[in-house]
Amino acid sequence: MSGAILIAGTTSDAGKSVVTAGICRWLARQGVSVAPFKAQNMSLNSMVTADGAEIGRAQYMQAQAAGTEPRAIMNPVLLKPGSDRRSQVVVKGRPVAEVDALQYGAFKDELRTIVNDSLAELRAQYDVVVCEGAGSPAEINLRAGDLVNMGLARAADIPVIVVGDIDRGGVFASLYGTVALLEPEDQALIAGFVINKFRGARELLEPGLDQLKKLTGRPTLGVLPWQLGLYLDSEDTLALEAPRPDAQAPHGEETLRVAVVRFPRISNFTDLDALLCEPGVAVRYAASPGDLADADLVVLPGSRATVQDLAWLRERGMADEIEKRAKQNRPVLGICGGYQMLARTIRDDVESKQGQVSGLNLLPADVTFHQHKTLARPKGEAYGHEVEAYEIHHGIVRHQGEPFLDGCRSGAVWGTTWHGALENDAFRRAFLEDVAKTANRKFVPAPDVSFRALREKTLDKLGDLIADHLDTTALRSLIEEGAPKGLKIVPPGGPVTETR
Template sequence: MVQGTTSDAGKSTLVAALCRILKNRGVSVVPFKPQNMALNSAVTIDGGEIGRAQALQAQAAGLEPHTDMNPILIKPTSDTRAQIIVQGKAITDMDAAVYHDYKTQAMKYVLDSYSRLQQQYDVILVEGAGSPAEINLRDRDIANMGFAEAVDCPVILIADIDRGGVFAHLVGTLELLSESERARVIGFVINRFRGDINLLQSGLDWLEQKTGKPVLGVIPYLQGLYLDAEDALTASAPKQNAQLTVAVLALPRISNHTDFDALRLHPQVNFHWVGPNQPVPACDLVIIPGSKNTRADLDFLREQGWDVQIQQHLRYGGKLMGICGGFQMLGKTIHDPLGVESAPGSSIGLGYLALHTEFKDQKILQQRSGFLWDKQTPVSGYEIHSGVSYGPALQQPAIYLQGANGLVPDGVISEDKAILGTYLHGVFDQPQALAQLLAWAGLVEQTRVDIGQLREQSLNHLAAATAAALQGDFLKNLG
């Protein structure tokens, strides 16, 4: 099990690297995260949803993502409340205090999934969550040492030296563990190191002498690595050769922001996240992303004045796109009579598309493939939504998806081709679909970008660098 001294210490990437290392060695390996809190999720082969990081780790292991890889997923809908996903299915919303009491039951599902994976794979690589030294969360812990103790699992502790204070992080975390938990830690990994390793050696020697634990490796800071982020919005530097500008609204409950990685990494696209108190910049395309609380994020959009700025953007000839919750916002009304996402009620949409959306208690979870509006350009992705849309605008679909009885329409492209909406996440990931959508936005002569290929190259690069950095004996004994 890989646990971290902090969030974003490198747990997800180390597990992904070890999955790829063992896969390349021919070992039967599977990733596992008992409990994850994230708004970036992926649809699994068995029709559920798990954290995006576990889907990436599954790819590193050469597997299709499955709900047993992340049996408990928490998707926040506000600062104190979240939707609880158990073995891929949304069961209810809970506030933090209620979920704390529920963790005893949640552990049963965690151990159930873990047991099934044990029967199928030789090695399970487990990722912790946050830090094991969060004292207020130790009672009934299922994410870190509580799980490790329950299944008698050895633990690696990873820390990010790029943040500073790496020795304090490691020693302090170890100090806050119980005696049995400290004994469970077999060693440390230091992540994102820059510079001359010889200058770090005296610190490594002190750490090993102070704790009695070995440093298993120091992983260098890897430039140009593309791996799906769990939650953090990754900025994009301005590009000299950019010919198209895209702005995505960074809503408070933005979900599945990895939808835009292909745009962010495209050499001809200047990409901007538009955050709180920031105006929508002059651009060719504005995108309203998915949301875990669509009506609340629509209110936020208006509070920021972005609705007025979008109107101006369209008047000047710009394009507008909405994905999932963003697509719903483009319609006339949004109804949530059952309180699926928030308090029961209705909201007036932005009114650009003649459609209405109503939230149902059944969530749609599907991997999909099909074609863009031309019925020629292949596209693929996944759906995760509770809202169902209806109205005359849907007679002009943006996408045609493969169904049991032929092509099924999805989304809308407006008659003047200025506005596009879809329920399909990952719509930019296929190279041909990306090229067609960028051409629609105004970029005709393009460099080809294949986000899937970039992801594979990054996993191989990460695995090679990690294997070179870790102790040979540790890797030999791992699988």
Template structure:
């Protein structure tokens, strides 16, 4: 067994991407490998095989390694629910909400969970690939660190440092990060990887030679900029989409302050017949065929945010003109008459008036539903037009009311989910991943107004790009050094 940690000079330097690539590269060679991220702060989550939740990026890395996602792959997940606080999730389940000061005091307990998960992975796999968080050079966060060098020192593992040349200042990023580390931390950095390079590599070589001479650390390679790469984002909303031709369905998603699992919309963003627009603060919701209210980590707060932006009025106008409206998870809860949080799970205890489009109410409860499900989406009460789908639920809320007697989804165990309005104009579901299965996605798009909806195989696109990343490792990195650092062969150079 060997543990190799990937740390970055900045957020979005390529840590998640490189770990994903290395997981698939090692799997191809028959190495039993597992991904690991000690601490993640993200509102994009996935449900694991053992009934917990982890960061979405680790679920993608697990797929690259040929594994089902497990809570040990991300033992600490922080889900911000205010500007100064977050829900703390340990081994897949919430232990409470904390502000930064409280969580800092809690870190020794969190570290025990991190080390326990890492040990279990080490016992099961030949190699463990660890992703750091942000940058190890955030000197104000060094005390009690469990996400970067604090973890690496605790388990005594080597580190590779990756930097994004597309951002500019790549040599300053690498040299400056190294300079801000302690002597023991500097010693465990075994090399550099430069990410997202465009142009003639010969023009970069003098800088690479200088970097190696100045630091005494090898450059293990330069990864080229990969156009049209799609990996589900750890947190930031990805607004890039390929060019669309011909008639398209215009879809609008308001970006709530605590928007969660916006990766739900990646299949739409990549669909050749869908023109997807994320609308941010200060912008009115434009005319569209379909508005989707996304998930939210703080539903009552985001309802208030919607009203402050005037989006509630925009949605009402959209419905008057015949547009379709879909709510997912927290977005579903917003469609009803009231959202109550008597325990203060997402903020101050109390209740808020919903948008009032459908006759049901939601109460947030201490029990969080975390499950992967399968069923059928149906557009008639009789279910004559059932289309199979799979998805997952992550929510602390129970909805009740007469409108829910017309469910959008019927789960395989007979449980109803979501709602479809009597006029067929408004729908909602607690399920994430509605658009990932080709048939279900095509059915939903047809409901929204796309007459000849194509079936996009989103899973195949994800697998294709994971394989493209593994190809880059083989072509552009020092694979002999990598095999040595991953503990699968001795190094001869």
């Protein structure tokens, strides 16, 4: 079996990443060597590969689903927004520029070559490459410079499946409209649809599926049922708006309440996924002082704009609440950008270019931003347990006080630049025990929860979704043979006609 396919979506968060991961796991189970690919990803959730390259967390997770080592060419272009108008451009795992949307256009020709070469390299090394689009392929204002959706599909002659989220409503209009807005040459590669997050009786959906096929000439290849708890390495903060799984029953006498500050430029919030798997830990995202009041632990997560998000924290009155907590010896954890905010001073001539600003002064530390970006996969020890993590930051922290991982602790305040530390089971349990003791809570971590095992179980569940609910015969045919010839063209508002 050999070939490629592209998974597009009617919107962001329609389920492209989940379907891509599911297809990767489904193929890997059959002994097919498979790799994920996303030409251009805009995300503040990233990961460091074994060789020190930065890629989107979703592509890292998809490589795990495929049973292969994550690599920079699986996500050759990563955009990390620092404001509403500017993003850091990461190419093949290394930052190369900080640009606005108009400046980014000047990079497109060079990046298109890099994207096409990366895809060609993967296709030469793997039997199948499962590509993921970005946003919607029907963003007609961006089509001329597109290199991740139909631009990629056209360049590499790859068939495309469009995923629609029925839970949001309007899925038939979204699927039909997506096809209708595309140029005829783009429509010729749209081979079918997948409906995601369906709840209810399938027979009630069938008349709509039949009519959609009549209108577009394309089949719906599967209807994926609603699944609670598939929060796998989301690319953007839309995932934070979705309902989170209900907390499991506590292993001890009490639930541990964790409030995570939802910064405007929150990054690597996947750090908290390991807490979601802990029975009795209730995680919520906070945007006001009242959201922090009854928390047993407040977490300041990563930020792509540390100085600006610190200012936001002060403007919202949340900084005062956090400072009050520290004085009352109530637990606070800062990770990466959140750790930097807890320091005495921050010297930033790189991201915000605001020079020296005052931190929250809750840890004996000082931060200086460097032009060079630290990308690493460190190992260490805390609470007597080994810890593996990863680092992605410009800010270098110099600290005194009691050591904590690579950072420090002062009273009930902890800080570290290490992402992913909480995924280490023994360390996570020991840290939560310390938090509970400090917070005077009768919380006991479960002794047998394995985050990695739960992750593998979830990836298997994604593979099951593909095997059980998609037309895998049709999927195989698309991968091996490409889009069927003579697919119908759907003019906006007009009758269906045949392609030439």
